[in-house]
Amino acid sequence: MRKEIEKVLGMLKEKGVDYGDIRVVDTVRESISTEDMKVESIDNSRSRGAGIRVILDGSSGFACTQDLDKLMDTANSAIEIAKAGRILQKEKIALSKKEAVVDEYSTPIEIDSFTVSKADKIQLLLNAERAMRGAAELSRTKASMDFQRQDKIYADTEGSYIVQKLYESGAGIEAIVKSDEDSQTRTYPNSFRGNHATAGYEYVLSLNLVENAADIAVGARKLIDAEECPSGYYDIVIDGSQLALQIHESIGHAVELDRIFGSEAAFAGMSFLTPDTMNENFRYGSDHVTVVADATVPRGLGSFGYDDDGIKGQRTVIIDKGILKNYITSRDTAAKIGLKSNGTNRADGWSNIPIVRMTNISLLPGNYELDELIKGIDNGFYFCTNKSWSIDDKRLNFQFACEIAHEIKDGRLTGKIYKNPIYTGITPKFWGSCDGVCNEKHWVLYGTPNCGKGQPMQVAHVGHGAAPARFRNIKVGVRDVE
Secondary structure, eight states: OHHHHHHHHHHHHHTTOSEEEEEEEEEEEEEEEEETTEEEEEEEEEEEEEEEEEEETTEEEEEEESOGGGHHHHHHHHHHHHHHHGGGOSSOOOOOOOOOOEEEEEOOOSSOGGGSOHHHHHHHHHHHHHHHHHHSOOSEEEEEEEEEEEEEEEEETTSOEEEEEEEEEEEEEEEEEEOSSOEEEEEESOTTTOEEESSOHHHHHHTOHHHHHHHHHHHHHHHHTSEEOOOEEEEEEEOHHHHHHHHIIIIITTTBHHHHTTTTTTTTOOOSOOTTGGGTTOBOSOTTOOEEEESOSTTOTTOOSBOTTSOBOOEEEEEETTEEOOOBOOHHHHHHTTOOOOSOEEOSSSSSOOEEOOOBEEEOOOSBOHHHHHHTOSEEEEEEEEEEEEEOTTSOEEEEEEEEEEEEETTEEEEEEEESOEEEEEHHHHHHTEEEEBOGGGOEEEEEEEEEETTTTEEEEEEEEEOOEEEEEEEESSSOOO
16 A cells, blocks of 8 residues: 555656645444343444545645545546636645654554454443443433544655554443423433543443443432522532533634634634734633643543644643643644644544644643532532533633532532533633632543534544533523522
Protein backbone atom coordinates (compact mmCIF):
# COMPACT_ATOMS: atom_id res chain seq x y z
CA MET A 1 0.00 0.00 0.00
CA ARG A 2 2.82 2.43 0.76
CA LYS A 3 4.20 2.22 -2.79
CA GLU A 4 0.78 2.94 -4.27
CA ILE A 5 0.28 5.90 -1.94
CA GLU A 6 3.70 7.34 -2.77
CA LYS A 7 2.97 7.05 -6.50
CA VAL A 8 -0.21 9.09 -6.07
CA LEU A 9 1.57 11.71 -3.98
CA GLY A 10 4.26 11.91 -6.65
CA MET A 11 1.63 12.49 -9.31
CA LEU A 12 0.06 15.27 -7.21
CA LYS A 13 3.42 16.99 -6.96
CA GLU A 14 3.96 16.69 -10.70
CA LYS A 15 0.61 18.37 -11.30
CA GLY A 16 1.68 21.30 -9.17
CA VAL A 17 -0.63 21.07 -6.16
CA ASP A 18 0.20 23.30 -3.22
CA TYR A 19 -0.52 20.39 -0.91
CA GLY A 20 -2.03 16.90 -0.98
CA ASP A 21 -2.75 14.12 1.48
CA ILE A 22 -4.20 10.61 1.47
CA ARG A 23 -6.01 8.89 4.32
CA VAL A 24 -6.74 5.16 4.11
CA VAL A 25 -9.15 4.21 6.88
CA ASP A 26 -10.44 0.76 7.83
CA THR A 27 -13.07 0.84 10.60
CA VAL A 28 -14.63 -2.18 12.32
CA ARG A 29 -17.53 -1.69 14.74
CA GLU A 30 -19.59 -3.88 17.02
CA SER A 31 -22.63 -2.85 19.02
CA ILE A 32 -24.66 -5.11 21.32
CA SER A 33 -27.86 -4.12 23.12
CA THR A 34 -30.12 -6.04 25.47
CA GLU A 35 -33.53 -5.03 26.80
CA ASP A 36 -35.78 -6.74 29.35
CA MET A 37 -33.47 -9.75 29.53
CA LYS A 38 -33.43 -10.32 25.77
CA VAL A 39 -30.93 -9.49 23.07
CA GLU A 40 -32.35 -6.45 21.29
CA SER A 41 -29.67 -6.06 18.60
CA ILE A 42 -26.21 -7.11 17.48
CA ASP A 43 -24.69 -4.87 14.85
CA ASN A 44 -21.38 -5.54 13.15
CA SER A 45 -19.98 -3.37 10.38
CA ARG A 46 -16.81 -2.66 8.47
CA SER A 47 -16.00 0.34 6.29
CA ARG A 48 -12.78 0.67 4.31
CA GLY A 49 -11.75 3.33 1.82
CA ALA A 50 -9.55 6.30 1.08
CA GLY A 51 -10.01 10.06 1.05
CA ILE A 52 -7.70 12.35 -0.93
CA ARG A 53 -7.48 16.07 -0.27
CA VAL A 54 -5.59 18.63 -2.35
CA ILE A 55 -5.03 22.37 -2.32
CA LEU A 56 -4.38 23.86 -5.76
CA ASP A 57 -3.88 27.60 -6.24
CA GLY A 58 -5.37 28.09 -2.78
CA SER A 59 -8.51 26.11 -3.60
CA SER A 60 -9.46 22.86 -1.85
CA GLY A 61 -10.59 19.65 -3.53
CA PHE A 62 -11.60 16.36 -1.91
CA ALA A 63 -12.58 12.99 -3.37
CA CYS A 64 -12.95 9.51 -1.90
CA THR A 65 -13.30 5.89 -2.94
CA GLN A 66 -13.93 2.43 -1.54
CA ASP A 67 -11.87 0.92 -4.36
CA LEU A 68 -8.23 1.19 -3.31
CA ASP A 69 -7.20 0.25 -6.85
CA LYS A 70 -8.53 3.62 -8.01
CA LEU A 71 -6.42 5.96 -5.90
CA MET A 72 -4.96 7.65 -8.97
CA ASP A 73 -8.39 8.32 -10.46
CA THR A 74 -9.61 9.63 -7.12
CA ALA A 75 -6.64 11.97 -6.83
CA ASN A 76 -7.38 13.37 -10.29
CA SER A 77 -11.00 13.92 -9.23
CA ALA A 78 -9.82 15.89 -6.21
CA ILE A 79 -7.70 18.08 -8.50
CA GLU A 80 -10.64 18.76 -10.81
CA ILE A 81 -12.84 19.69 -7.82
CA ALA A 82 -10.15 22.11 -6.59
CA LYS A 83 -9.98 23.70 -10.06
CA ALA A 84 -13.77 24.11 -10.11
CA GLY A 85 -13.70 25.64 -6.66
CA ARG A 86 -11.53 28.52 -7.85
CA ILE A 87 -14.58 30.01 -9.54
CA LEU A 88 -16.13 30.80 -6.13
CA GLN A 89 -12.88 31.42 -4.27
CA LYS A 90 -13.04 34.43 -1.93
CA GLU A 91 -9.64 33.91 -0.36
CA LYS A 92 -6.83 31.44 -0.89
CA ILE A 93 -6.37 28.62 1.60
CA ALA A 94 -3.03 28.69 3.40
CA LEU A 95 -1.70 26.10 5.83
CA SER A 96 0.29 26.73 8.99
CA LYS A 97 3.71 25.11 9.05
CA LYS A 98 4.38 21.64 10.43
CA GLU A 99 7.19 19.10 10.49
CA ALA A 100 7.13 16.00 8.29
CA VAL A 101 6.65 12.88 10.42
CA VAL A 102 7.14 9.16 9.81
CA ASP A 103 5.71 7.29 12.78
CA GLU A 104 3.37 4.61 14.12
CA TYR A 105 0.90 4.81 17.01
CA SER A 106 -1.40 2.27 18.66
CA THR A 107 -3.91 2.65 21.49
CA PRO A 108 -2.57 0.89 24.59
CA ILE A 109 -4.92 -2.02 25.35
CA GLU A 110 -4.87 -5.13 27.52
CA ILE A 111 -7.71 -7.13 25.91
CA ASP A 112 -8.71 -6.77 22.26
CA SER A 113 -12.51 -6.42 22.49
CA PHE A 114 -12.93 -8.19 19.16
CA THR A 115 -11.36 -11.36 20.57
CA VAL A 116 -13.99 -11.61 23.34
CA SER A 117 -16.93 -13.81 22.36
CA LYS A 118 -20.36 -12.31 21.83
CA ALA A 119 -21.70 -14.87 24.28
CA ASP A 120 -19.51 -13.50 27.07
CA LYS A 121 -20.47 -9.92 26.25
CA ILE A 122 -24.17 -10.72 26.19
CA GLN A 123 -23.92 -12.64 29.45
CA LEU A 124 -22.37 -9.63 31.18
CA LEU A 125 -25.17 -7.37 29.93
CA LEU A 126 -27.87 -9.83 31.02
CA ASN A 127 -26.23 -10.21 34.44
CA ALA A 128 -26.38 -6.45 34.86
CA GLU A 129 -30.04 -6.39 33.85
CA ARG A 130 -30.78 -9.22 36.27
CA ALA A 131 -29.10 -7.31 39.10
CA MET A 132 -31.20 -4.23 38.35
CA ARG A 133 -34.40 -6.25 38.32
CA GLY A 134 -33.51 -7.98 41.56
CA ALA A 135 -33.03 -4.70 43.40
CA ALA A 136 -36.28 -2.88 42.55
CA GLU A 137 -39.56 -3.15 40.69
CA LEU A 138 -38.78 -1.73 37.25
CA SER A 139 -40.74 -1.23 34.05
CA ARG A 140 -37.80 -1.76 31.70
CA THR A 141 -34.09 -2.46 31.83
CA LYS A 142 -31.49 -1.89 29.16
CA ALA A 143 -27.79 -2.60 28.72
CA SER A 144 -25.35 -2.01 25.89
CA MET A 145 -21.75 -2.32 24.70
CA ASP A 146 -19.96 -0.59 21.82
CA PHE A 147 -16.56 -1.33 20.29
CA GLN A 148 -14.47 0.09 17.47
CA ARG A 149 -11.10 -0.66 15.90
CA GLN A 150 -9.71 1.71 13.30
CA ASP A 151 -6.61 1.26 11.17
CA LYS A 152 -5.45 4.51 9.58
CA ILE A 153 -2.72 5.47 7.16
CA TYR A 154 -2.01 9.15 6.61
CA ALA A 155 0.52 10.41 4.06
CA ASP A 156 1.07 13.81 2.47
CA THR A 157 3.14 15.62 -0.14
CA GLU A 158 5.23 17.21 2.62
CA GLY A 159 6.82 13.87 3.53
CA SER A 160 4.68 12.52 6.38
CA TYR A 161 3.67 8.86 6.57
CA ILE A 162 1.80 7.86 9.72
CA VAL A 163 0.18 4.52 10.64
CA GLN A 164 -2.25 4.31 13.55
CA LYS A 165 -4.37 1.59 15.18
CA LEU A 166 -7.04 3.05 17.45
CA TYR A 167 -9.33 1.07 19.77
CA GLU A 168 -12.51 2.16 21.56
CA SER A 169 -14.71 0.38 24.10
CA GLY A 170 -17.75 1.40 26.13
CA ALA A 171 -20.80 0.14 27.97
CA GLY A 172 -23.73 1.25 30.07
CA ILE A 173 -26.97 0.22 31.80
CA GLU A 174 -30.35 1.88 32.24
CA ALA A 175 -33.23 1.38 34.68
CA ILE A 176 -36.69 2.76 33.79
CA VAL A 177 -39.79 3.06 35.96
CA LYS A 178 -43.17 4.14 34.57
CA SER A 179 -46.45 5.09 36.19
CA ASP A 180 -49.71 6.27 34.66
CA GLU A 181 -48.49 9.88 34.76
CA ASP A 182 -44.71 9.68 34.68
CA SER A 183 -41.54 7.93 33.52
CA GLN A 184 -38.17 8.19 35.26
CA THR A 185 -34.74 6.82 34.35
CA ARG A 186 -31.42 6.30 36.06
CA THR A 187 -28.32 5.36 34.09
CA TYR A 188 -24.79 4.17 34.84
CA PRO A 189 -22.00 5.14 34.35
CA ASN A 190 -23.52 7.92 32.24
CA SER A 191 -26.57 8.56 30.12
CA PHE A 192 -26.67 7.87 26.36
CA ARG A 193 -25.19 4.34 26.35
CA GLY A 194 -22.81 4.71 29.28
CA ASN A 195 -19.16 5.69 29.17
CA HIS A 196 -16.56 5.14 26.45
CA ALA A 197 -12.78 5.25 26.21
CA THR A 198 -9.85 4.50 23.94
CA ALA A 199 -9.12 1.13 25.52
CA GLY A 200 -9.80 -2.57 25.18
CA TYR A 201 -12.34 -4.85 26.84
CA GLU A 202 -10.60 -4.31 30.15
CA TYR A 203 -12.31 -0.92 30.28
CA VAL A 204 -15.77 -2.50 30.10
CA LEU A 205 -14.84 -4.84 32.93
CA SER A 206 -13.57 -1.90 35.00
CA LEU A 207 -16.99 -0.23 34.84
CA ASN A 208 -18.40 -2.91 37.18
CA LEU A 209 -21.85 -2.83 35.59
CA VAL A 210 -23.27 -5.65 37.71
CA GLU A 211 -21.93 -4.22 40.96
CA ASN A 212 -23.53 -0.82 40.29
CA ALA A 213 -26.81 -2.09 38.93
CA ALA A 214 -28.73 -2.16 42.22
CA ASP A 215 -28.04 1.49 43.02
CA ILE A 216 -29.47 2.84 39.78
CA ALA A 217 -32.47 0.51 39.96
CA VAL A 218 -33.36 1.74 43.45
CA GLY A 219 -32.73 5.32 42.34
CA ALA A 220 -35.14 5.03 39.42
CA ARG A 221 -37.80 3.50 41.68
CA LYS A 222 -37.48 6.36 44.18
CA LEU A 223 -37.62 9.04 41.47
CA ILE A 224 -41.07 8.00 40.29
CA ASP A 225 -42.50 9.01 43.69
CA ALA A 226 -40.25 12.04 44.23
CA GLU A 227 -41.40 15.66 44.12
CA GLU A 228 -40.67 17.96 41.20
CA CYS A 229 -37.53 20.03 41.69
CA PRO A 230 -38.41 23.54 42.91
CA SER A 231 -37.82 26.65 40.82
CA GLY A 232 -35.70 29.55 42.01
CA TYR A 233 -32.15 30.79 42.27
CA TYR A 234 -29.96 28.34 44.16
CA ASP A 235 -26.36 27.42 44.81
CA ILE A 236 -25.77 24.04 43.20
CA VAL A 237 -23.10 21.37 42.91
CA ILE A 238 -23.01 19.66 39.51
CA ASP A 239 -21.52 16.17 39.23
CA GLY A 240 -18.76 15.30 36.77
CA SER A 241 -20.92 13.43 34.26
CA GLN A 242 -23.26 16.40 33.82
CA LEU A 243 -20.35 18.85 33.73
CA ALA A 244 -18.82 16.80 30.91
CA LEU A 245 -21.76 17.69 28.68
CA GLN A 246 -21.78 21.27 29.94
CA ILE A 247 -18.12 21.57 28.93
CA HIS A 248 -18.86 19.97 25.55
CA GLU A 249 -21.71 22.30 24.64
CA SER A 250 -20.72 25.63 26.20
CA ILE A 251 -16.92 25.47 25.87
CA GLY A 252 -15.84 22.77 23.40
CA HIS A 253 -18.03 23.83 20.50
CA ALA A 254 -17.63 27.52 21.26
CA VAL A 255 -13.82 27.42 20.87
CA GLU A 256 -13.77 25.59 17.50
CA LEU A 257 -12.03 28.09 15.26
CA ASP A 258 -13.80 27.00 12.07
CA ARG A 259 -17.14 27.62 13.80
CA ILE A 260 -15.87 31.00 14.99
CA PHE A 261 -15.10 31.87 11.36
CA GLY A 262 -18.68 30.91 10.44
CA SER A 263 -18.35 27.52 8.76
CA GLU A 264 -21.21 26.03 10.82
CA ALA A 265 -23.53 29.03 10.48
CA ALA A 266 -25.93 27.27 8.10
CA PHE A 267 -26.24 24.12 10.21
CA ALA A 268 -25.17 23.94 13.85
CA GLY A 269 -24.57 27.62 14.45
CA MET A 270 -21.66 29.88 15.24
CA SER A 271 -19.96 31.04 18.44
CA PHE A 272 -20.26 34.08 20.65
CA LEU A 273 -16.46 34.29 20.42
CA THR A 274 -14.61 36.06 17.61
CA PRO A 275 -11.13 35.42 16.14
CA ASP A 276 -9.81 38.32 18.24
CA THR A 277 -11.43 37.40 21.56
CA MET A 278 -8.43 35.49 22.93
CA ASN A 279 -6.26 38.59 22.46
CA GLU A 280 -8.61 40.71 24.56
CA ASN A 281 -7.97 39.12 27.96
CA PHE A 282 -11.53 37.77 27.78
CA ARG A 283 -12.86 36.28 31.03
CA TYR A 284 -14.65 33.04 30.21
CA GLY A 285 -15.07 31.94 33.83
CA SER A 286 -13.83 32.32 37.38
CA ASP A 287 -10.30 31.68 38.63
CA HIS A 288 -11.41 28.10 39.39
CA VAL A 289 -11.99 27.36 35.70
CA THR A 290 -8.97 25.98 33.83
CA VAL A 291 -9.76 23.98 30.71
CA VAL A 292 -7.37 22.04 28.46
CA ALA A 293 -7.67 20.28 25.12
CA ASP A 294 -5.56 17.15 25.54
CA ALA A 295 -5.27 14.39 22.93
CA THR A 296 -2.58 12.62 24.96
CA VAL A 297 -4.51 11.71 28.13
CA PRO A 298 -4.73 7.90 28.57
CA ARG A 299 -8.12 6.38 27.71
CA GLY A 300 -9.59 9.67 26.53
CA LEU A 301 -12.10 9.06 23.76
CA GLY A 302 -10.52 12.04 22.01
CA SER A 303 -6.97 10.65 22.36
CA PHE A 304 -4.85 9.63 19.38
CA GLY A 305 -1.34 9.80 18.03
CA TYR A 306 -1.88 12.23 15.16
CA ASP A 307 -4.82 14.18 13.77
CA ASP A 308 -5.86 14.15 10.11
CA ASP A 309 -3.48 16.99 9.27
CA GLY A 310 -0.61 14.78 10.44
CA ILE A 311 -0.15 16.93 13.57
CA LYS A 312 0.93 15.11 16.72
CA GLY A 313 -1.69 14.90 19.47
CA GLN A 314 -0.95 17.48 22.13
CA ARG A 315 -2.13 19.32 25.23
CA THR A 316 -3.27 22.94 24.83
CA VAL A 317 -4.53 25.24 27.57
CA ILE A 318 -7.80 26.74 26.34
CA ILE A 319 -8.87 28.63 29.46
CA ASP A 320 -6.34 29.51 32.17
CA LYS A 321 -7.90 30.47 35.52
CA GLY A 322 -10.90 31.86 33.73
CA ILE A 323 -9.08 33.71 30.92
CA LEU A 324 -9.48 32.52 27.32
CA LYS A 325 -6.05 31.59 25.94
CA ASN A 326 -6.62 29.53 22.79
CA TYR A 327 -9.00 27.92 20.33
CA ILE A 328 -8.91 24.44 18.84
CA THR A 329 -7.62 24.63 15.30
CA SER A 330 -6.67 23.01 12.01
CA ARG A 331 -3.75 24.03 9.82
CA ASP A 332 -5.94 26.19 7.59
CA THR A 333 -7.86 27.94 10.40
CA ALA A 334 -4.75 28.47 12.54
CA ALA A 335 -2.97 30.12 9.62
CA LYS A 336 -5.69 32.79 9.47
CA ILE A 337 -4.71 34.12 12.89
CA GLY A 338 -0.97 33.53 12.63
CA LEU A 339 -0.79 30.39 14.77
CA LYS A 340 0.28 26.79 14.34
CA SER A 341 -2.36 24.06 14.46
CA ASN A 342 -2.81 22.41 17.85
CA GLY A 343 -3.77 19.10 16.23
CA THR A 344 -7.56 19.03 16.33
CA ASN A 345 -8.47 18.44 12.67
CA ARG A 346 -10.28 15.11 12.24
CA ALA A 347 -12.62 13.42 9.78
CA ASP A 348 -15.37 10.89 10.37
CA GLY A 349 -13.91 7.94 8.47
CA TRP A 350 -12.47 7.98 4.96
CA SER A 351 -15.39 9.57 3.12
CA ASN A 352 -15.34 13.00 4.78
CA ILE A 353 -12.97 15.92 4.71
CA PRO A 354 -11.31 16.74 8.07
CA ILE A 355 -12.83 19.56 10.12
CA VAL A 356 -11.97 21.02 13.53
CA ARG A 357 -13.13 18.61 16.25
CA MET A 358 -12.73 18.43 19.99
CA THR A 359 -10.16 16.08 21.49
CA ASN A 360 -10.50 15.71 25.29
CA ILE A 361 -11.74 19.09 26.50
CA SER A 362 -11.44 18.90 30.27
CA LEU A 363 -12.00 21.03 33.34
CA LEU A 364 -8.92 20.53 35.48
CA PRO A 365 -9.48 19.41 39.08
CA GLY A 366 -9.34 21.85 41.97
CA ASN A 367 -8.54 21.32 45.64
CA TYR A 368 -11.90 20.52 47.23
CA GLU A 369 -13.44 17.38 48.64
CA LEU A 370 -17.07 16.89 47.67
CA ASP A 371 -18.30 17.35 51.23
CA GLU A 372 -16.45 20.68 51.40
CA LEU A 373 -18.37 21.97 48.38
CA ILE A 374 -21.63 20.79 49.93
CA LYS A 375 -20.82 22.34 53.32
CA GLY A 376 -20.61 25.73 51.64
CA ILE A 377 -24.30 25.63 50.60
CA ASP A 378 -27.14 26.61 52.95
CA ASN A 379 -29.97 25.82 50.56
CA GLY A 380 -29.39 24.16 47.20
CA PHE A 381 -28.98 20.97 45.24
CA TYR A 382 -26.54 18.40 43.93
CA PHE A 383 -27.43 17.75 40.26
CA CYS A 384 -26.41 14.44 38.65
CA THR A 385 -26.41 12.86 35.17
CA ASN A 386 -27.74 14.53 32.05
CA LYS A 387 -31.25 13.89 30.81
CA SER A 388 -31.58 16.48 28.02
CA TRP A 389 -30.13 19.79 26.87
CA SER A 390 -30.64 22.80 24.65
CA ILE A 391 -28.23 25.59 23.67
CA ASP A 392 -28.51 28.43 21.18
CA ASP A 393 -26.56 28.64 17.94
CA LYS A 394 -23.89 30.90 19.45
CA ARG A 395 -23.27 28.58 22.42
CA LEU A 396 -24.39 31.30 24.81
CA ASN A 397 -27.85 30.62 26.32
CA PHE A 398 -28.48 27.08 27.55
CA GLN A 399 -30.80 24.81 29.48
CA PHE A 400 -29.86 21.41 30.89
CA ALA A 401 -32.07 18.80 32.55
CA CYS A 402 -30.65 16.13 34.86
CA GLU A 403 -31.89 12.77 36.03
CA ILE A 404 -31.85 13.58 39.75
CA ALA A 405 -31.29 16.39 42.27
CA HIS A 406 -30.21 15.74 45.84
CA GLU A 407 -31.34 18.34 48.36
CA ILE A 408 -28.69 20.28 50.30
CA LYS A 409 -29.70 22.04 53.55
CA ASP A 410 -27.38 23.70 56.03
CA GLY A 411 -24.28 22.28 54.40
CA ARG A 412 -25.33 18.64 54.17
CA LEU A 413 -27.21 16.24 51.94
CA THR A 414 -30.58 15.63 53.57
CA GLY A 415 -31.32 12.39 51.72
CA LYS A 416 -34.30 13.92 49.92
CA ILE A 417 -34.31 13.70 46.14
CA TYR A 418 -36.20 15.61 43.44
CA LYS A 419 -37.06 14.61 39.90
CA ASN A 420 -36.83 16.59 36.65
CA PRO A 421 -34.27 19.16 37.81
CA ILE A 422 -33.40 21.85 35.26
CA TYR A 423 -30.88 24.67 35.33
CA THR A 424 -30.32 27.50 32.86
CA GLY A 425 -27.64 30.09 32.27
CA ILE A 426 -25.51 32.25 30.01
CA THR A 427 -22.12 30.73 29.27
CA PRO A 428 -19.59 33.31 30.64
CA LYS A 429 -21.83 34.23 33.58
CA PHE A 430 -22.36 30.57 34.44
CA TRP A 431 -18.67 29.67 34.38
CA GLY A 432 -17.94 32.91 36.24
CA SER A 433 -20.15 31.70 39.10
CA CYS A 434 -17.97 28.61 39.70
CA ASP A 435 -16.29 28.95 43.11
CA GLY A 436 -14.89 25.47 43.65
CA VAL A 437 -13.96 22.26 41.83
CA CYS A 438 -13.34 18.88 43.46
CA ASN A 439 -9.84 17.45 43.54
CA GLU A 440 -8.23 14.79 41.37
CA LYS A 441 -9.70 11.96 43.44
CA HIS A 442 -13.15 12.88 42.10
CA TRP A 443 -12.04 13.63 38.52
CA VAL A 444 -13.38 11.24 35.85
CA LEU A 445 -12.82 11.16 32.10
CA TYR A 446 -16.07 10.77 30.19
CA GLY A 447 -16.40 9.73 26.54
CA THR A 448 -18.91 11.25 24.12
CA PRO A 449 -19.18 9.05 20.98
CA ASN A 450 -21.95 11.02 19.26
CA CYS A 451 -20.78 14.59 18.62
CA GLY A 452 -22.39 15.82 15.40
CA LYS A 453 -21.02 18.59 13.21
CA GLY A 454 -20.52 19.49 9.56
CA GLN A 455 -22.36 19.27 6.26
CA PRO A 456 -22.62 16.44 5.42
CA MET A 457 -22.97 15.38 9.05
CA GLN A 458 -19.88 13.91 10.68
CA VAL A 459 -19.90 12.12 14.04
CA ALA A 460 -16.83 12.56 16.23
CA HIS A 461 -15.75 10.65 19.33
CA VAL A 462 -14.51 13.08 21.98
CA GLY A 463 -13.78 13.14 25.70
CA HIS A 464 -14.29 15.41 28.68
CA GLY A 465 -12.68 15.17 32.10
CA ALA A 466 -14.49 16.72 35.04
CA ALA A 467 -15.00 16.58 38.78
CA PRO A 468 -18.01 17.92 40.71
CA ALA A 469 -18.02 21.71 40.93
CA ARG A 470 -20.03 24.36 42.78
CA PHE A 471 -21.89 27.24 41.12
CA ARG A 472 -23.54 30.18 42.87
CA ASN A 473 -26.96 31.73 42.31
CA ILE A 474 -28.03 29.56 39.37
CA LYS A 475 -31.57 29.66 37.99
CA VAL A 476 -33.19 26.30 38.65
CA GLY A 477 -36.47 25.24 37.06
CA VAL A 478 -38.40 26.75 34.17
CA ARG A 479 -40.80 29.05 35.98
CA ASP A 480 -40.02 32.77 36.18
CA VAL A 481 -38.76 33.70 39.62
CA GLU A 482 -38.72 37.20 41.09
